[in-house]
Amino acid sequence: MSNDVSYKDKKVITIGVVSELTGLTDRKIRYYEEKKLIFPERTAGGSRKYSFSDVELLMKIADKMEDGIQTREIRQELVKEQNRATKEELRKKMLQGQINAHFGFRKP
Amino acid sequence: MSNDVSYKDKKVITIGVVSELTGLTDRKIRYYEEKKLIFPERTAGGSRKYSFSDVELLMKIADKMEDGIQTREIRQELVKEQNRATKEELRKKMLQGQINAHFGFRKP
DNA sequence: CGTGTAAGGAATTCTGACACG
DNA sequence: CGTGTAAGGAATTCTGACACG
Numbered sequence: 157m158s159n160d161v162s163y164k165d166k167k168v169i170t171i172g173v174v175s176e177l178t179g180l181t182d183r184k185i186r187y188y189e190e191k192k193l194i195f196p197e198r199t200a201g202g203s204r205k206y207s208f209s210d211v212e213l214l215m216k217i218a219d220k221m222e223d224g225i226q227t228r229e230i231r232q233e234l235v236k237e238q239n240r241a242t243k244e245e246l247r248k249k250m251l252q253g254q255i256n257a258h259f260g261f262r263k264p
Numbered sequence: 265m266s267n268d269v270s271y272k273d274k275k276v277i278t279i280g281v282v283s284e285l286t287g288l289t290d291r292k293i294r295y296y297e298e299k300k301l302i303f304p305e306r307t308a309g310g311s312r313k314y315s316f317s318d319v320e321l322l323m324k325i326a327d328k329m330e331d332g333i334q335t336r337e338i339r340q341e342l343v344k345e346q347n348r349a350t351k352e353e354l355r356k357k358m359l360q361g362q363i364n365a366h367f368g369f370r371k372p
Numbered sequence: 373c374g375t376g377t378a379a380g381g382a383a384t385t386c387t388g389a390c391a392c393g
Numbered sequence: 394c395g396t397g398t399a400a401g402g403a404a405t406t407c408t409g410a411c412a413c414g
Contacts (some may be wrong), residue, residue: 163316167284168277170405172307172384177276177397182385183396190394199280203385208271226394280405285384290406291375299374309383311406334373 167197167205174206178214185214191227193217193234275305275313282314286322299324299335300341320350 171182178185188194189204194213196204206214218231268289279290286293296302301319304312314322328338 165270166316168281168382170278171279171386173276173278173313176307182397183398186386187395199284199404201385203404205281208274221395228394278405279407286377289375294407295374307383309406310408311383315380336373
């Protein structure tokens, strides 16, 4: 189905590199996780791993923090965005279902 | 000019994750570097950083090693590939030069 | 030649807490 | 609330070398 998202969403970057990439301190990055703004995966040993998408999101977060927006609000915005995205995807799937129902669909 | 290559070629993955991703031991990964097959960058502290392209290349290398090909030969193949790519790029640039010469080119 | 491994050390990351404001 | 920092510990990575084949 999807394609090159494989890289952008793969969680492979450790916090030190994320810190370099975003200019944020480790402390801030971990704090935003605590506040549910970001969700890294972990290595077997417990080290955090982030994706390029996470890095982009962290930069957006940094901008909003600079604007004086609280993590609470940012979190709400993110949840809303996520809901919009989920709904959109659902809408697409239902439409596809209609199409399949109309034109029929059999395995080859 | 180029576009989304930004992610694929960005060196951000530490050797432990690369090891997970490729199934190769750290020892092997470092050895292939010693043999000039792969060229990671370094963090300030000296840790190696790889790109997704590097990961892909390592998997290709692993395949060839399984086929009993020596690092020496693999290296030669890689250099040839690189030369082909460089030539191709040069060819494109020269062609573009011809086009600009013919149709003229002024800054707006 | 390609790879495992033990060795010693340095860099990286982790958590929980105190501090300030 | 958001962030810095010192603390102690564990996981990660590094290099050079010996071993085997």
